[in-house]
Every structure is written in structure tokens, then in C-alpha cells.
Amino acid sequence: YFYRKGKPPRRHPPKKPSSNQTDPVGVYCRVRPLGAEDEECCIEVISSTTIQMHTPEGFKTNRNGEYKETQYSFKKVFGVSVSQMELFEHVAKPLVDDLIRGKNGLLFTYGVTGSGKTFTMTGSPGQGGLLPRSLDMIFNSIGPYQAKRYVFKTDEKNSIEIQTEVDALLERQRRDNNLSVPKTPSTRLKADPEIADMIKPEETSKSDGVDDDSSYSVFVSYVEIYNNYIYDLLEETQEDAIKPKWNGGGTPVRQNTELIPPQSKILREDQNHIMYVAGCLEVEVKSAEEAFQVFWRGQKKRKVANTRLNRESSRSHSVFIIKLAQAPLDADGDNVLQDKNQISVSQLCLVDLAGSERTGRTGAEGTRIREAGNINQSLLNLRTCIEILRENQMCGTNKMVPYRDSKITHLFKNYFDGEGKVRMVVCVNPKTDDYEETLLVMRFAEMTQEVEVARPVDRPICGFTPGRRHRNQQHQVCFPLLLPSLPSCELTDPHDDITLPRLIEALKNRQRIKQMLMKDYNKIANMMKPVLQELDTSLISKDNFIQEQNGKLIEKDKIIQGNKAEIERLEKKTKMQEHKIDILQKTTKIFEDDKRSLQHELETREQRLQRELSEKRRMEQRMHGVISDTQFKWEKECERRVNALQLEMQNKLWVKDEKLKQLKAIVTESKTPGRPEPPPRQTQSASPSPVPVCCLKTIMVNGILPIQSLNGHFSQPGQEESCVLEQIRPRHRRSCSAGGEKWVDHKPSSSMDLGTVLQPVIPNAIQVSAPSEKALSKCDRYVLTHQEVASDGEIQTKLIKGDVIKTRGGGQAVQFTDIETLKQELTTCSVAVAMRAGSNLGPGLEHHAVTKRRKP
Structure with missing residues (x-):
């Protein structure tokens, strides 16, 4: 491998831990109840994993005109009677368990407008959806093990930093000093729902995979993708200028007087090649109630509109991201370990996709049409990415997946590349009006189940002894009198003169107790020394035996080391051979590429040569034609000139003969006896x-x-x-047809006699039902009899006449020159009128009158 001079080598992304195991995308189906009991239904749940679609009247799909019934299978099907709790247990709870264990997860709802996606994700009071139940389960599991606020701190590069307890305390005090008077609940026009209203107490869940020796912190963010632009729903906008600003800790801060319009965010890639929304506000929350209030604050800013199908139709894709940061405790089990490399960050993305819709059904106009177009385009790109992923996995191809064509696919490309589990809930409306859209949704869901996603690898566990937190708690319980607890050390006022002296006194008391304990420990240690000496003498004999065993173990270790060295040598040799194989494969690939390019160039040149040869032949034929045409034209011109001269x-x-005859006549008349003399010759003015x-x-x-x-x-x-x-x-x-010219009378066998008074008569004509070269070579003129239905419903006959001319290639061609029309009128007319009408026909045809009774 060689690098260009003056440029550093390209840094490749770090390799992710490989996982040979893969999991398919989990697709679940949920059927929404019908709005009216008497409404026709096109979906039937036939088992816990299969549904059947009945084609309604008017949608005949097979060739025999029969109604088609199609079955679709999913990982699990939830009927109309399934509760929100049961849906959460099967779909979202495994993702929350993985989140606490340090694994990522993606859950999104998909379907047409009005199919119940937002209800499935958010829910309603008493029927909380997947999002509030996930928040409740997270905080029920990690509640006792949460770190204090600002111990974990986010930066602008999608990573988490750790602060000490003192730094976190100072930051809390600094933020608390900027507090303003919070808004009272009485000023709200309508009270926001609480998470306690969404979830019943008996429906709460808890995870068993919590590490007792770790400390946790939760950060949430909420964005929407509207018209393929990303907006932060937690960011302060013009509408929020009069409201208190969020400080990231659940408390409002000083009001901002500047009105800043919402700005679209951009997607970036962090150092671990994970996509994230740059500049998005991440709020640290310490309870499920606080997290749900943050979500509800952003939910009120989401773009919704009233359409013909849904009163509050979502006009954007909403993404609620729950990020869980966890780090192990130190060896004593008191504080978080100050090591950034030991931080594990996992996130769960809950996506509520906007529904696909047709503008004809929704009655959208203006801005709504543009919104619907952007929604359908983003969903179409999602389908395209899934199709290409499926094709690459099933057919072994390596096509590029167009993640960047849409923000929603670009943001979650890491999940489809193996960063976590992917789950999809397909919401369907069983009414017949949505049959066509539901059929497309079912086909996409069935295809999505065939996509395999790499199973994430478990995060490494810290090397400290487990049970540190529990042991520290027992130590504090066993010695409550020896080590009194420290008083509160938070400073709420810079002029506070009580907290620090109290804390100093408590620390001095703990130091005094510690010295007393050390004295007792030294006394007990002196008492234990003779006992330990006796134990040493008894252990000497055991040490000899152990040394013998150690000698044997050393010999075994030498053998093992030799085997390891041999294994390393063979591994190095294997790597060298693999390296050579890679070089040969790359060289072969380069040669194959060169061969393909040369073959392509050769084919291109051959095609170009063939085109040039064909063009040359066409030019030769064209020149031969031009020469023959010119020769024929000049022959005709010479013949015409010769005839004119003749x-x-x-x-x-x-003229000379006539002059001689006149002169002879004059001479003979003058010599004839008895005739008078001719008059004298006149001048030029006399008449001849x-x-x-x-x-x-x-x-x-x-x-x-x-x-x-x-x-x-x-x-x-x-x-x-x-x-x-x-x-x-x-x-x-006279007409040329009456002379020596011959006619070809082309009259199809399907022609019928109209019974008109005037009928065409062509003498000396060759009658044919199909034109032939032999007939055309014998004749000079050509007439075609054509019948068609006129606009008034009567049949009319057209006589299409032309001249037979010779072509350059020695054949015959017909040049049409005239069209005559024979039509039967509804009124009667005399024979004289018919004769006069017949006399207007073109030259070359004669007509005779036939007396026949016309139709009334």
C-alpha cells in the first residue's frame, strides 16, 4: 500500500465488534376497531400471527372476476380487543430491557392516515401508549440508582462526560441562581395530562437487568421531521417567547426577550460513526413524570392539521429519543468512577411516522398537498431502502442503500446496519375505504420481516468486585453510631454562615471517631500477631508442598508457553498468507477491471465501426439513387427537347408545304381559262x-x-x-381513360353495391381484390374503391385514383392524385340531377345511369 506524497493516510472507521448472529426486523400488526358497527370490514384476524384481507365489492383482482382473499403473517397480531398493556408487554418491554443493559433500540409505528398510530404510541388518559409506559418502566427500574443531577453531562458531539460531586453541586447552584418565578398551574388554559393519569398503578412494570454497582442518568430529546427538515420541539420559538425557558432540569429560567424563529437542524456523524441531530436540546430528567411533561411540551408544538379523514392528522414524523447513560461505581461503591471510557450510552428511539394519504380522499389543498407529497416521498424512500437491504441480503448483491435521500432514513441508518433491534408496529384500519392503501402497507410489512439486522453485542462489565453498593450500604447500617451521617451541604445563599460550620464540625467528629477506630484496630492487631506466628509455622510445611507443585506447574507453563509461541508463529504465518491473498485478490480485481474496460472500449469501437460501415452503405445507396434519379430526369429532359425540336x-x-401549295393554287387558278385575273398583291396590311x-x-x-x-x-x-x-x-x-391507357381496378371483396343511380364504369381495366406487381406493370392508372360509414350513419364509397410510376429500383409505385365520393342521400332526385352530379367526377372514368328505387 502506497500513499500519495504529502497527504496523510485515510483514517478508517473503527471496526465494530462482529456478531455472527442476526435477528429479523420484528413486525407486529394492530387492527383498529371500526367507527360504526354496521360498517363493512375488509380485515379478519384468523390467528395470533395471521390476518386475512377480504377484497370488497368493486375490487376484482383475478382473471375470472372473482374476489381474492389474501393472508399476511406477522410476529404477532393484536386484535381490536387487545389492551395497551398487552401491546407494551410484547413490543416495547424487551426494548426497554435492552436499553438498561446498554443496547440500542428503534420502535416506529407505520400505517395510513387514521389507522391509530398516535394512539398506539402516546395513548389517552387511562390507556397510556408505548411511550409513557416505557418511561415508567425505566424509572421504576433505575430509580434508586440514579446519579445526582449534572454528574453526567452531555456535550455537542453526541457523547457524555462525567463530573465530580463537587462540580455537579456547583453547576446546580449556578443554575438555581438563575431561576425565575415558575408559572403557577392556575394560569394554564388546560392542564397537561400527568403520567399517573395515563398508566394505572397496577399496570406498572420493572426490569430485572439493572446493575446495582452502576449509576444511571436519563436524557430525553424530541424532534420532528417536517417537509424533510428537522426541527427541535423542545427549542424555544416565537410562540414560547412569553413562556419561561427550560433549563434542562425541569425548572423554568429567566424569560428570553428575543424572538427567534425555529431553525432546522442538520444531521452529523460522531466519532463512533453514529448519526445524531446536531444542536438538539437534551434534557436530563429524574422521574417519569418530569420526562412525560417534557414530551407533552414538545407534543403541543407538533405539526397537525384537520383533514377529511382525521381531525388531528400528523403532518410530520416525530422522534422521541430516550438516552440512558450509565457508569460503574468506584471500588468503595460511593461515587461514580471518573473514567470516560467506562461510560455506556444506550438510546431508545420511539418514532411516530406520519400516515400515507391520497389527496383525493383527504381533500388537501395548497400547503396540505405539499405536506402530503413530502410525507409520501419519505415513506417511499423508506420502502426503497428496505427493498434494497432485502435484495442485498437475499441475493448477495452489494447495491448502495439510499439512506441520504430522506432525513428519516439517514437518521436511523445505524440501526439497519446493526446498532440495535428494530421493531415496527403496523396499524391498519379495517374499513373498506382504506383497502387499497392497507394492501400496500401489508406488502411493505411482509417484505420488511425478511430483512435481517445484526444482533448487538453485550457491553463489557467493569472489573471491580460486584456488590460494592450493597456492601457500602450494609457498612453504613452496621455502624450508624460510629460514623454519623453528614448534614446537608447544599448552599442556597452566598451569605449562609450555618451550613459550612456545621459541615466542618461533622467532619471533625468523623475524623475523631476514625482515630479511635484506628487505635482499637492497632490493639487488636497486636493481640493477633502471636496467633499469626503459630499459623506461619504450620504453613511452612504447606509452602514446601506448594513449591513442589509450583515447580511442576512451571514446567507445564513452559510447555504451554512453547505451544503458545508455536501458535503465534502459525498465526503470524496465516496472517501473512491472508495478507498476500488480499493483495492477489486486489491485483486480480484491478486486472479484471482493466479487462472489462478494454472489452467495453473494444465493443464501443466495433459498434462505431459498424455504424460507420452502415452509414457508408446508406450513403452509397443514396448516391446511387441520386445518380439514377438525375439520369432519369435528364433522359426525360433530352427526350422532351428532341420532341420539341422535331x-x-x-x-x-x-409551313413551307402550305406556302408551296398556296403558290401552286394561285398559279393554277391564273392559268385556268374563263376565270378572271387575280387581284393585285396587297401590302402588309392586307389580310391573307x-x-x-x-x-x-x-x-x-x-x-x-x-x-x-x-x-x-x-x-x-x-x-x-x-x-x-x-x-x-x-x-x-378526351379523357385519358378513353385512350390507350389501362387501369387497375382495385375493389376489395368486402365492397357492397349501394344502389346509386350513377355507377363507375372503367373499360379495359384489370380488376383485382389485392394489388400485385404484375398488374401494376401492365397499367398506367390505378383506382381504389373504399367504403366507410359517414357521420350520418350511411355508407359512402370513395374512388381514390392515382398514376402508376416506375421507381428507381425497377418496381412500380402509385402516386394518388384524386378522390371521388359516391354517397346515398336520404331524398330522391331525378336522373338529370344524377347525371349532372356524375359529370363532375374526375377524368378517366365514365358513368352510365341505372334506374333504381332509392330508400325512403
Whole structure:
């Protein structure tokens, strides 16, 4: 391994203690009671671990149109009659036991809006939820073993520090001096509920895993994730500016006059690579009542809104974090051991997720739509993370889990990576209106159960002798008269002249008693010395025997040391071989990556070469087409020019012939006897002799009269046009279809006769039901008969006509030029009108009248 010059090596995160054992995510299901007894139910609890969903009417899922019934299994299913106490015993109590033993835990409720998530987490008076019962169990277990306030102190880097008793006392006095007059309960508009109102006395719980030789302290914090931003619910805001500020110990302090709006918090990673909310207020609490009041103070700030489905719908994800710090006592069992490395910090996160909802059902508008979108997006990202975790574990893939796409998944990524147990309570509403959303929730819960989370490792136990606290308490009970208890040493007033003299007097008295005890101890020790000397002589013989045994043990130890040295040598050799294997694997991986990249580059170049070859072939074909088109165009142009020159030459020859004929006629007429002499030759203004009509008819080519060829015969410009128009009436040009052109009559076999008066008749046509290359090669024109239903419900026939042209490749193509429509009208008309309508049809078709009775 080589490092870049000038840069230190990258520090890798410390390895966590490996645990080969894993536990699946525990998923529990709780069914909410129906609001009305006559309401239809779509969920049925068939066992303690299975529920069955009945598809309501209107939701047919299989191909036969039958209603589908699906069963889903969970770790445990709680029906509508299950109490809050029974739910806590199965779900949250094991997590509280792990918290006291130094292990982390995550518990969150999941479901659609109005399914009972907040009731499951918080509860109501007389029916406390998971959160107040967890607080009650924690303080019932560690109550006698709590440290004094401020002995454990939090810092801003998600760690706990230890202070001495004196430092903690000074900090308490400093904070107590800043106290203001607390608010009286009479000023409250509505009294906050107490934890005694939430939990009945007979329902309290206690853990058996408390270490008597440790000291404990509890810190709580409360945040919400609203629109993917994190806000501290215990932080003072504008609404709390007139209220007394919390000092972290359950007492209000001096009022803050500045109005500070709530600021969003950011997530950070501590030195142990644990995610935490930076700048979040952590309050040290000493009782369940105090902790519940802190929770309720933040609960009143949580974002809720009134929707069509829920009167107080949660618009954010709330996270209540209970952090338990514990450290062992010293060897005497009196004070907390002043060693930061011996502190064990565990936390339990209770998350109340906002419910997924559809805006169409909730009637949300404006801000509520944006809130619902952010809630659904965060829940969707949670599902995505669970799916990728499941795929990585089941398929052996190594896809990156997108924890950072949402704050709720980024905050709890450590739990899914093996920092503690994960439990989920799926709350469902059995009414049929929530069937679609409940079905998605069930599928997600079923998938979540397949995710495995590494089991946390037990924390190491301090090496001191157990029972130190109990032994110290017995010592104080056995000698109550010898060592009197110290009076109270708290200073409530800087001018107090009684507490310190009293404490000094008590310490002097204890010192005097201690000296008396030392004298008695020395007297008893002198009496015990002869007895000990006798015991020494009896022990010498035993020492010889022990020395012999020790010699044998030394020999055995040498053998063991030799075996250990051999084992260490083999372990070093094994590590060296493993190191070489790692290097070879990394080298192989590098070569494989290079091979894949070169193969990819080769494939890319081959694809590029293929594209270039195909492009070259297309260009060649295109150029061949352009050359053939150009050649064909120029051949046509040359043919047209040759025909024009031939026509011009023919016209000139014809003019000369006509002039010779006229001259011959004049000469013959002058020589004919009995005829008068011809009149003298006129000037240019005289009108020439008219041209015979038959001659003009013979020179008409394709219906075009070349009048320009007569310019040489007339004496005045423009005279030839008037002469032609007066002497010759040009014949009407006939349709091309009546000539030598052939038609392809494409008439599908499904065509039907409408019974109209005018019917199309195409002589010399090849009738086909499907176009063929052979038929098109023999014909010049093409007509297609197409029938369709008009807007008025009648059937109309369309005649689509076109020209058959040759393509560059030697085939035939049809270029459509005209469309004629035949339609049957509701009113009757005469044959003359039909004939006139038929005469407007396009060229190339002739029609004959058929007398037929129309429909009325």
C-alpha cells in the first residue's frame, strides 16, 4: 500500500465488534376497531400471527372476476380487543430491557392516515401508549440508582462526560441562581395530562437487568421531521417567547426577550460513526413524570392539521429519543468512577411516522398537498431502502442503500446496519375505504420481516468486585453510631454562615471517631500477631508442598508457553498468507477491471465501426439513387427537347408545304381559262388567305395547337391567332381513360353495391381484390374503391385514383392524385340531377345511369 506524497493516510472507521448472529426486523400488526358497527370490514384476524384481507365489492383482482382473499403473517397480531398493556408487554418491554443493559433500540409505528398510530404510541388518559409506559418502566427500574443531577453531562458531539460531586453541586447552584418565578398551574388554559393519569398503578412494570454497582442518568430529546427538515420541539420559538425557558432540569429560567424563529437542524456523524441531530436540546430528567411533561411540551408544538379523514392528522414524523447513560461505581461503591471510557450510552428511539394519504380522499389543498407529497416521498424512500437491504441480503448483491435521500432514513441508518433491534408496529384500519392503501402497507410489512439486522453485542462489565453498593450500604447500617451521617451541604445563599460550620464540625467528629477506630484496630492487631506466628509455622510445611507443585506447574507453563509461541508463529504465518491473498485478490480485481474496460472500449469501437460501415452503405445507396434519379430526369429532359425540336421542324416543313401549295393554287387558278385575273398583291396590311381547316386539324398534337408555326404565313403579328380562332373550332380533348391507357381496378371483396343511380364504369381495366406487381406493370392508372360509414350513419364509397410510376429500383409505385365520393342521400332526385352530379367526377372514368328505387 502506497500513499500519495504529502497527504496523510485515510483514517478508517473503527471496526465494530462482529456478531455472527442476526435477528429479523420484528413486525407486529394492530387492527383498529371500526367507527360504526354496521360498517363493512375488509380485515379478519384468523390467528395470533395471521390476518386475512377480504377484497370488497368493486375490487376484482383475478382473471375470472372473482374476489381474492389474501393472508399476511406477522410476529404477532393484536386484535381490536387487545389492551395497551398487552401491546407494551410484547413490543416495547424487551426494548426497554435492552436499553438498561446498554443496547440500542428503534420502535416506529407505520400505517395510513387514521389507522391509530398516535394512539398506539402516546395513548389517552387511562390507556397510556408505548411511550409513557416505557418511561415508567425505566424509572421504576433505575430509580434508586440514579446519579445526582449534572454528574453526567452531555456535550455537542453526541457523547457524555462525567463530573465530580463537587462540580455537579456547583453547576446546580449556578443554575438555581438563575431561576425565575415558575408559572403557577392556575394560569394554564388546560392542564397537561400527568403520567399517573395515563398508566394505572397496577399496570406498572420493572426490569430485572439493572446493575446495582452502576449509576444511571436519563436524557430525553424530541424532534420532528417536517417537509424533510428537522426541527427541535423542545427549542424555544416565537410562540414560547412569553413562556419561561427550560433549563434542562425541569425548572423554568429567566424569560428570553428575543424572538427567534425555529431553525432546522442538520444531521452529523460522531466519532463512533453514529448519526445524531446536531444542536438538539437534551434534557436530563429524574422521574417519569418530569420526562412525560417534557414530551407533552414538545407534543403541543407538533405539526397537525384537520383533514377529511382525521381531525388531528400528523403532518410530520416525530422522534422521541430516550438516552440512558450509565457508569460503574468506584471500588468503595460511593461515587461514580471518573473514567470516560467506562461510560455506556444506550438510546431508545420511539418514532411516530406520519400516515400515507391520497389527496383525493383527504381533500388537501395548497400547503396540505405539499405536506402530503413530502410525507409520501419519505415513506417511499423508506420502502426503497428496505427493498434494497432485502435484495442485498437475499441475493448477495452489494447495491448502495439510499439512506441520504430522506432525513428519516439517514437518521436511523445505524440501526439497519446493526446498532440495535428494530421493531415496527403496523396499524391498519379495517374499513373498506382504506383497502387499497392497507394492501400496500401489508406488502411493505411482509417484505420488511425478511430483512435481517445484526444482533448487538453485550457491553463489557467493569472489573471491580460486584456488590460494592450493597456492601457500602450494609457498612453504613452496621455502624450508624460510629460514623454519623453528614448534614446537608447544599448552599442556597452566598451569605449562609450555618451550613459550612456545621459541615466542618461533622467532619471533625468523623475524623475523631476514625482515630479511635484506628487505635482499637492497632490493639487488636497486636493481640493477633502471636496467633499469626503459630499459623506461619504450620504453613511452612504447606509452602514446601506448594513449591513442589509450583515447580511442576512451571514446567507445564513452559510447555504451554512453547505451544503458545508455536501458535503465534502459525498465526503470524496465516496472517501473512491472508495478507498476500488480499493483495492477489486486489491485483486480480484491478486486472479484471482493466479487462472489462478494454472489452467495453473494444465493443464501443466495433459498434462505431459498424455504424460507420452502415452509414457508408446508406450513403452509397443514396448516391446511387441520386445518380439514377438525375439520369432519369435528364433522359426525360433530352427526350422532351428532341420532341420539341422535331415538332418545330415539322411545323416549319408544314409551313413551307402550305406556302408551296398556296403558290401552286394561285398559279393554277391564273392559268385556268374563263376565270378572271387575280387581284393585285396587297401590302402588309392586307389580310391573307384563310388556312384550310383540315390542315390545321392535322397538326394538332396531344390537343395542343402549335400556333407559333404559322407566324411565317401571316403578314401582321397577332393576325394568325385571330385567324385560327375564327376559322377553326378546336376539338374537345378526351379523357385519358378513353385512350390507350389501362387501369387497375382495385375493389376489395368486402365492397357492397349501394344502389346509386350513377355507377363507375372503367373499360379495359384489370380488376383485382389485392394489388400485385404484375398488374401494376401492365397499367398506367390505378383506382381504389373504399367504403366507410359517414357521420350520418350511411355508407359512402370513395374512388381514390392515382398514376402508376416506375421507381428507381425497377418496381412500380402509385402516386394518388384524386378522390371521388359516391354517397346515398336520404331524398330522391331525378336522373338529370344524377347525371349532372356524375359529370363532375374526375377524368378517366365514365358513368352510365341505372334506374333504381332509392330508400325512403
